[in-house]
Amino acid sequence: MMASSLPPPLAPILIGISTKMYFDLPTTTKYISSLSNPPSPISLFIIPSFPALPAAQQLLADKNRLAQHSQFCPILLGAQNCHHEDTGPFTGEVSPLMLKQLGCSIVELGHAERRASPFHETDEMITLKAQAAIRNGLVPLICIGERARSAVASESVGVAIRECSAQIKAILDAVPGDRELIFAYEPVWAIGAEKPALSYHIATVVGQLKQSVQGREGAVRWLYGGSAGPGIWEDLKGAVDGLFLGRFAHDVGNVEMILKEISKAR
Numbered sequence: 001m002m003a004s005s006l007p008p009p010l011a012p013i014l015i016g017i018s019t020k021m022y023f024d025l026p027t028t029t030k031y032i033s034s035l036s037n038p039p040s041p042i043s044l045f046i047i048p049s050f051p052a053l054p055a056a057q058q059l060l061a062d063k064n065r066l067a068q069h070s071q072f073c074p075i076l077l078g079a080q081n082c083h084h085e086d087t088g089p090f091t092g093e094v095s096p097l098m099l100k101q102l103g104c105s106i107v108e109l110g111h112a113e114r115r116a117s118p119f120h121e122t123d124e125m126i127t128l129k130a131q132a133a134i135r136n137g138l139v140p141l142i143c144i145g146e147r148a149r150s151a152v153a154s155e156s157v158g159v160a161i162r163e164c165s166a167q168i169k170a171i172l173d174a175v176p177g178d179r180e181l182i183f184a185y186e187p188v189w190a191i192g193a194e195k196p197a198l199s200y201h202i203a204t205v206v207g208q209l210k211q212s213v214q215g216r217e218g219a220v221r222w223l224y225g226g227s228a229g230p231g232i233w234e235d236l237k238g239a240v241d242g243l244f245l246g247r248f249a250h251d252v253g254n255v256e257m258i259l260k261e262i263s264k265a266r
């Protein structure tokens with residue numbers, strides 16, 4: 001089954017929030033209600049748990065209608081995963097076709113928590129899901145990142161580039177070159193930590209990875225995730241196109257601070 005529509009265009013700067021499985025349903029709806037539409041040129045997207053998607057879609061439709069014809073951008077909806085088939089005998093799985101029908105623009109794939117035990121998602125599985133996302137008019141947001149921080153500081157960038165390059169290559173080899181992709185660079189050791197990776201590490205790794213998509217027709221966006229919060233945008237000085245936020249976005253005040261930081265830096 002093919003979905004014909006293309007995803008809506010994304011603004012040059014992307015700020016994403018995944019609530020993972022932290023929030024229950026009332027907390028998710030309260031949280032989404034408290035988010036403000038971001039100023040241009042920022043696309044803010046929220047990725048709640050699957051059961052919250054219909055309520056989130058309704059809340060965002062109302063917010064986005066009010067923001068129409070203003071300098072504020074819509075808040076987009078995403079999902080945390082999908083199956084690689086659109087329909088079929090896959091009990092307990094979620095169809096990318098239904099995610100599109102529910103108003104999602106983005107689907108997150110291959111998060112470190114899904115590459116790890118007990119899900120053990122491989123690059124092959126993530127690639128099939130990325131193809132399914134694109135087939136259904138969703139932008140795949142593929143999480144990449146090295147598993148461990150190298151014990152030898154001088155080797156940490158090389159280790160990261162080696163592991164991430166393999167994850168990226170699997171996707172680039174399999175999806176049409178003219179479709180938009182988002183890669184979220186999330187060193188596994190920086191997820192759920194006290195502090196993000198050092199800006200130097202992020203900027204050097206992402207700078208190097210960008211070379212692997214040079215000349216690709218479809219836009220590729222690079223986000224940083226892993227204990228990201230206020231302050232990091234300024235430190236990264238344009239090394240990435242956006243941030244993928246987890247726990248530090250639970251306080252909406254932090255999201256507002258990051259949006260202000262971005263506006264100030266422009």
Ligand SMILES: O=C[C@H](O)COP(=O)(O)O
Nearest residue numbers: 018191192226227246247
């Ligand atoms: O999906 C988001 C990332 O895994 C970051 O999560 P975190 O900021 O809570 O470490």
